[in-house]
Amino acid sequence: MRNQTLKFLYLFFLAITLSLFHSANSKSLLRLKRGASISVEGNNFITSPDDSFTCGFYAMPGSKAYWFAIWFTNSKDKTVVWTANRDRPVNSQGSRISIQGADGTMVLTDVDGSIIWQTNTRKSDVSAAELLNTGNLVLKNQRGDILWQSFEVPTDTILPSQILTKDKRLTSSLRKGSFESGYFNLYFGSDNVLWLINDSPETSSLYWPNPDFDIHTNKRTNYNSSRIAFLDDMGMFRSSDKLQANASDKGFGIKRRLTIDHDGNLRICSLIISTGLWMITWQAISQPCKVHGVCGTNGICVYAPTPKCICTPGYEMNDPSDWIAGCKPTFKEALLSSPAFAYKTWGSGHCYVKSDLFNGYMSPDFPGSVYIKLPRRVQVSKPSIFHGSSTMCESREAEILVGSPSMYDITRRTARWGYIYSFCGALGAIELLFIVLCWWFLFMKHSVPASVEDGCRMISNQFRRFNYAELKKATNNFREELGSGGSGVVYKGVLADDRVVAVKRLGDVFQGQDEFWAEMTTVGKINHINLVRMWGFCSEGRHRLLVYEYVDNMSLDKHLFYLNFLGWKQRFAVALGTAKGLAYLHHECLEWIIHCDVKPENILLDIEFQPKIADFGLAKLSRRDSPGSEISRIRGTKGYMAPEWALNHPITAKVDVYGYGVVVLEMIKGVKLANWVVDDAEDQEIPLKNLCRQVKEKVQCGNSSWVESIVDPRLEGKFNRIQAETLIQIGLSCVEEDRSKRPTMASFEWYFVKFLKHRALLNGLPRSKLSRIRQMWKA
Known part of the structure; x- marks a missing residue:
């Protein structure tokens, strides 16, 4: 025991000694003067006067590559808000940032002296570089005039008091844990509207605000040509197209950032001072699968129950560690013309030919079907993620592809169009027959055959409709009671995908199926960190049940x-x-x-x-x-x-x-x-x-x-x-x-x-x- 105590004390004092040594060898500067430099080995940094932000050389854990960057000093993971050389990291030895004495340009050089990045100014009166309390790195002259600033060249983040204008854009990182420029962008389009767009090598696709609606339906305007957006100190994000978004913790005194993340979503994040962690207080897209191209070419975004990617049947991942690379076919045959088409039913049938399988996601609200062309020899099965959960007879299938019709090979065009028209006409006749059968089985009070029911069921997603039998099985016949109240009794259960849930068995609070369906599907779209998440519900016969996330520490009382x-x-x-x-x-x-x-x-x-x-x-x-x-x-x-x-x-x-x-x-x-x-x-x-x-x-x-x-x-x-x-x-x-x-x-x-x-x-x-x-x- 004595030896263990001595060993602990030795390690403790060794850690303190190393910490003091590190502190003694690191130096914080309030300004980098003209003619001075910071080397990657020197462990020197520029800090803001209030110590909120730090600027210097930054390396990913386990990496020997370095970036000249600005980050939040007090965040647990040193969250970076700006990088000078995001696509060209420098070596861990010999690299340096300096303000040249000749022309006052700030220059980043690699180990061989090659220039990796430099400011676009040549001002003879540059005095020094400073990092302001706002997180803005600036070059100033003796009078204090700003001659260059990092706020003018944003990467993936804007900070309060930073302005996004028509000639600037935010670009996401390519993947999590990387600074490399990705494909998702936030910028003002030529129509004066602030858009989120996937601008990948294969295609370019707008996805926010909803491209299915016009500008005014999306509560935007294209009349203001000033094109300015900003995040203020209260946590409100506003733009000249009448967009206004509020952080859920709106108020002064909080460190915030607006970032377009690697998954293509735009978020306001607030720093929790006590833990150094970030809390999402607003996001542009509540359903992550609505981000175009988030799973790459030939990929499909699904909820299981959290968002994940799968490959289109007959395809496999290009890179097992990176979904951005998408999926490739498991066959070698070249598919002439379009590889797929979508058949939608909006009162009448509509066919949309697809040449590229892009922007794939699963949706239970898509009124149609998608058909994929594969070689006859390729045998595929429907992914296990596609399983129905509703007993209602609805003509709905998972939407695999969305967007406008793609261009296709025009050779033998007449023959192919004749084939497509014939095929769509046959589908329309089949669908009409299907509707008649559903009407017959429903109104003549016959039970629906399993084969028809399987074809009609709503595909499950993050919020889904359960049947009574699976909830009875999940709760072991409602054995473990968690609590009860005026509205019903709550039981603990485990779903087939191993999620632990709380199942509330309601009394006579809700009577009609239509009313219950309407209210619960609305509630199912709600998501907030301080609200219990609802995973789904059951409305079957006299049974009314709600399925919630299981919360570990019971209730406040x-x-x-x-x-x-x-x-x-x-x-x-x-x-x-x-x-x-x-x-x-x-x-x-x-x-x-x-x-x-x-x-x-x-x-x-x-x-x-x-x-x-x-x-x-x-x-x-x-x-x-x-x-x-x-x-x-x-x-x-x-x-x-x-x-x-x-x-x-x-x-x-x-x-x-x-x-x-x-x-x-x-x-x-x-x-x-x-x-x-x-x-x-x-x-x-x-x-x-x-x-x-x-x-x-x-x-x-x-x-x-x-x-x-x-x-x-x-x-x-x-x-x-x-x-x-x-x-x-x-x-x-x-x-x-x-x-x-x-x-x-x-x-x-x-x-x-x-x-x-x-x-x-x-x-x-x-x-x-x-x-x-x-x-x-x-x-």
Whole structure:
């Protein structure tokens, strides 16, 4: 034991010595002067004054290649936001960056002295290079004028205060873990609209905004020729074509970036200061398979349940480690004319000839079929990923190819067109016969044969429809119960693909199949880090079941009101995450959703104790522009219900604000409202009124320790007083009887910052400290 202790101490002091040695040999510069240089071996860097950004030589783990780059200093993986030589890395020895004394040009040279990159300026009055707090690397003269800046030559990222104009574009990396330029681009087209485009060697294809709709349907405009886009300090991304996107954590004091990732999606990411990790707070495309060419040529993007790539039947991967390379045929025969065509049915049949198999993805909403030409000798089977899950008779097959008709070989054109017309006519006759058969079996109350049912079933995707038998098998005949509530009982289950799920067996909440289908398919499109993900549902006969992701640490009440209670940091994170989830439901998702039953039992905690709101799919769905709500079937839980329920007033999102306020106050107090001192157990509002009265009395009396008297004593004083005081004020504002006085969930952060500013000024804190306080709120 003694030897082990000595060995540990030796290793500990050795690590400290090496760390000190490394620190002693590394040097941070605020500016690189003219005539000076930084070598790749020198371990010197340029840092921004606030140490948010670092500029210097950067190497991928395990690589001897280096890039001159800018990265976030405090991110865990040193996230790079700009590279000078993304496609031409330099050697790990002998390479250097310098500002030439002759003409003031910043030059990157390799080990042999060859110029790899240089600024496009030759200014005799260049004084030095500096890295600003915004992450912008600039060349300045003695007067402080900017003569060149990295913001003018972006790579795949723009930062707050950086402007994307008509002559600039963001280009993704080729693959994860690479700086090499990829094929996905964000730029303004000649029509003044900001587009995402796949510009690969084989083809060029627009995919965002939705190319199937016109500009105005996509809520854009092409009338403004200024062509400017930017991400501001609040987390709002705006462009001159009327695009506006908001980060889910909108507010000041957060480090953010807008990046076009290697998968072709455009995302706003926010840095979590406490962990150094990134959180996606907005993304342009909610369904990753809608990105054109994400699986390369002859590849198909599917949900299983997360996005993955497979090859078209009869094809195999070109490079087993890289889907960008796509798939190649397993046969050697050359296919004359088109290799495939799509047959769509929009009231009448339409054939689209395909010469290239590109932009493939699976969709259950595609009203048609795709046929692929293969040599007769090639025997292929349908990939196992294509399996039906619906008992409804619908003429839908997976969409393998999307886009406009491709050009094809014009030799023997007449014969081929005659063949295609004949084939399409035959297909139309078969489809008409198929519709008649479906009508016969449905309306004459005969059971549908298995062969017909297999041809009609909806292909499963990330959100799918299950049948009752497979959920019964997954839950082992509903054996392991996780919990129950007014809407039904929840069971633990394991699906055929080994996903652990929670299956909720509903009572009589929903009656009609059409209503259930419409509401659940809408909810299935919703995805937020603070909402429990719904994988699918079952509506079969009298059975109504919902399939959710399984959340490891059960509900908030299990960790709040018992001996194994949450610490303050975890409670604070739950309060913030729950607010973000509700704000998304109320203001950001496609459908305006009121939860109607916000309580600790409906807030689940994942393995890292981050909150996920459950059961939001049981609330009434209505559009934002609806004049009012007509919710009457679903009621809240006693103690968390807003007064307007009892008064029969129209129900708005403010009922969720009320429930959230009660939850926040319970987290602060550490006990159920029903456990507080009450005068009349029949009056459900007395505990809440008691707390409001206690707080007001203590504040009016100038009691300096009023916060400590309210906060859960089990914390033994281990909490942040500013955060606690703020949460108490927010909680009390949320439980106002007059709903017009309650804040909205979207204004939650604004309310907090306003309150902090007021308290800071009262306590004599300078305004310069407010940014630090905001960071404390976000930590």
